[in-house]
Amino acid sequence: MISPASILGSQSPQLKALPPLSLYVHIPWCLKKCPYCDFNSHEIRGESTQVSEKAYVAALIQDLELALADVWGRRLCSVFFGGGTPSLFSAQAIDTILTAVRTLLPLEHFAEVTLEANPGTFEAQKFADFRKAGINRLSIGIQSFNPQHLHALGRVHDDQEAHRAVEIALKNFDNINLDLMYALPEQTLEEAQADIKTACAFGVTHISAYHLTLEPNTLFHRFPPKLPEDEQAAAMQDMIEQTTASHQYRNYETSAFTQSGKESRHNMNYWLFGDYIGIGAGAHSKISFADKIVRQMRYKQPKEYLAKAQAGESLIQTRHELTAEDRGFEFMMNALRLNGGFDALLFHERTGLPITAVQKQLDEAEQRGLLVHDHHRIKPTVLGRRFLNDLLQIFLPEKTI
Known part of the structure; x- marks a missing residue:
């Protein structure tokens, strides 16, 4: 098989222009660790969130300041607060981070700024304040509107809180994504259809529907629940594609469905091999230069990440150039x-x-x-x-x- 290296010889591939640049902000805490989740997330476990929040926000800003040398003069096309559960943080904390971002790295006009939110953290005033802080897109981790399936997934919210969360979001945001999962433990085709129909009926701009997978280092991987057979899961996927299409959603990516013009700009930048700075515990970065493309990862454990920041040390644990x-x-x-x-x-x-x-x-x-x-x-x-x-x-x- 012909390899890129053999075509180029010893010459390093050169980029004539740098791709768009995004910012990912990782907030690693959750109220509870879900049994299927393999993300870098950690239960709060009684620690003072205010103390953690203040110290962590300071570390994030320091992290971004240290990253500036690699991206000086570039503008951000999108910002994404992921986790964990970013909506656990106060609107004031999000505002402080975004103020620092705007000061250090200018945002493009109408840049997409997304916050992931858990229905168990919804308060009407808090989400109005998130909007005032500069969040213009909300991504809500619904997963299911079925109370039995929410319980099986270990979610901290119930079906009523899921509905209430979407209703609060619709009052404050006009660009909303709902995350759903299918092929859940003991889930039937009819139950999966009820979930996707409910999501479509809200008329949100974007829906993500992910097939539940048993990832290593999760509770579900160690103690696997009974999941639908592959044939039934495929039928659910077909049904989801047909149902969303009938509600004028376009399936533009494997698991993503959008109303016209409402694709996730942040994710599109990932999928089209754009650049991104990742700040926060365990966050990943991809940064292009004329003669190289570099990947980095921050220290993963929040305590170690915070300790490094407070000591004024580098927050990058690993760094390598792509061949x-x-x-x-x-x-x-x-x-x-x-x-x-x-x-x-x-x-x-x-x-x-x-x-x-x-x-x-x-x-x-x-x-x-x-x-x-x-x-x-x-x-x-x-x-x-x-x-x-x-x-x-x-x-x-x-x-x-």
Whole structure:
């Protein structure tokens, strides 16, 4: 198989222009750790959230200040507060962070600023204050509107709180995403349909519907619940696609459904191999330079992250440059999640590699019916979307012994 490195020889791939830049802010605390969650999140466990909040906000701002040298002069196209449960923090804390962001790295006009929220943390005034602080998009972790399934998933909210959360959000925000999950323990097709119909009926701008998977290092992985069979889960996926389409939502990414023009700009930047600074415990960054692309990860444990910040030390635990092979694979791993695919010229623009670097893989994927491509556009077929892992595996770099 032809590799990008063999095409380029010893020459380092060069980028003629830098991609858009986003900011991800990780807030790692939750009221309770869900049994399916493998994110870097930690239960509060009685610690003073005010003390933790104040110290953590200071560390985040320091983290961003230290990152400036790598992105000086660039503007942010989006900001995303993820977790954990960012809505546990006060509106004042979010306002303090965003004020620092605007001071250090200017935002593009009408930049998307998203806050993830848990229905168990909703207070009407608090969310009105989030809007005043500069949050213009809300992403609510509903997961299900069914009380039995919420209990099985270990969620801290019930179905009534889920409905109330969406109603409060609709009064304060006009750009809202609802996160749902399907193929839940003991879930029937009819129950999955009730969830997606309820979400659509609210008329929110965006819906994400994720297949529940048993991730390593989770309680569900150690003690697996009984999940629907693969055939039934596939039927749920088909039903979700049909139901959202009937409510004028477009399925633009594997798990994402949007009203016209309301795609997640932050996630689109990820999927099209854009750059992002990740600040906060365990946050990841991808930063492009003319002659290299660098990935970084912050210290993962909140206590260690805070201790490093307070000692004035570097908050970056790991840093590595992407090889030419890594660039090609990572671009495809992200961009092929998009149902409409990507412009063929974007591959060279974002990786510095000619499209011929992956030509053999593209041809193999097309021969297997997983992808279609021409000189203008590359996109997965319906079969490729259904068997996305098989499609992506074709682009995996070969391991040398």
